[in-house]
Amino acid sequence: MSEVISSADFQSKVLEAPGKVLVDFFATWCGPCRMLAPVLDEVAAENAAVKVYKVDIDQSPDVAARYGVTSVPTLVVFVDGQVVNQTVGAQPKQNILALLNA
């Protein structure tokens, strides 16, 4: 399963990380988040060049608020710490890959 990171880790693991990082803002009680989880795990397993992390919005509301998250799951793609793409809702693998490739 993709690693859940805290607000404290966000700076080093996402904002200061070189290359592509996909962040899944999720909640433990959110059904669609559970539906998305194995799809993200597959994407992570098959694409070593992309780091995939999860942010629990209840544990890290500050990070969620910073990115204007008002729906879970929200996926945000960072390249060299900059937001380049984002989407909401559970989606199949080809959509996630398209989001990463855009």
Add this chain to the structure above:
Amino acid sequence: MDLNTSGDALAREPETVDLAVIGAGPAGMTAALYGARSGLTTLLFERLSPGGQCATTEHLENYPGYSDSTSGFDLAMKMHAQASAFGVRTVTEEVTSVDLSVTPNLIATPFGSYRARTVIVATGATPAQLGLPHEDELRGRGVSYCATCDGNFFRGRDVAVIGGGDTAVADVIYLARICRKVYLVHRRDKLRATAIYHERLRQLDNVELCWDSVAEELVVEDGRVAGVRLRNVKTDEGRVLDVAAVFIAVGMRPNTAFLAGDLELDQSGYVIADEMGRTAMPNVFAAGDVRVKELRQVVTAVADGANAATAAADYLDWRK
């Protein structure tokens, strides 16, 4: 950098199986279980996690034999483990098209193609959109189809729910606990929701019912929902509700777009099939919420799955 979009499946000749089940909700998981258990080589296609709508249901109160201590998610995971134990192989790919005119049928995903002697369509349904301008772009910016997922972001704010069935009323009851005020917007002058919900609704003093009203436009400020414009269908009067979020619960839409005219659908898009799941094509079956029927529940979905797999096995026997 190009990401790995080509799985192994693209490189090889499509493999042929006895049964392809499309969709791993309760109907598809049960169909796959029955299929594999009767000796059919079975592939189960799922675009997300197995479980379907059932996995997103917190408390399943009406599945016989299970008390409310079992969540829909847990039940779905058990169904999947059980099917897997009988040899069902799950393919986590979305079926984007089928060709039912060739034998064996051809099933395509963005990552490859597969052939199957029999097909069971069990793709279920997803929440319908209202069709308002900018509804899509505002998803995640105040437009939501899941009150229990997103309600918390609007704690202490005013919100609106559009709809009049069980889901809409359950959403209102849930949201009334966390939001300041909840409007329920319904196009008729009475609710379709089950009676027990009416009583719970009446006890809430921060809920306002907007009868005979349709949502016509989302009011947008700074790229987010700031309100919704209503029109009263009887008086033609307009009104704007200043709300931070609009929760849309106007029913479900069957996931049948990928069939693209290959199977006969009713006017709402449900697959026309009998109780055994038989469609007009002798080797193609439909099971669960995607099929024309009166009651769409977990218990009817699993029953459909068992029927359809039995009909598929019968078809293969008869062909031998």
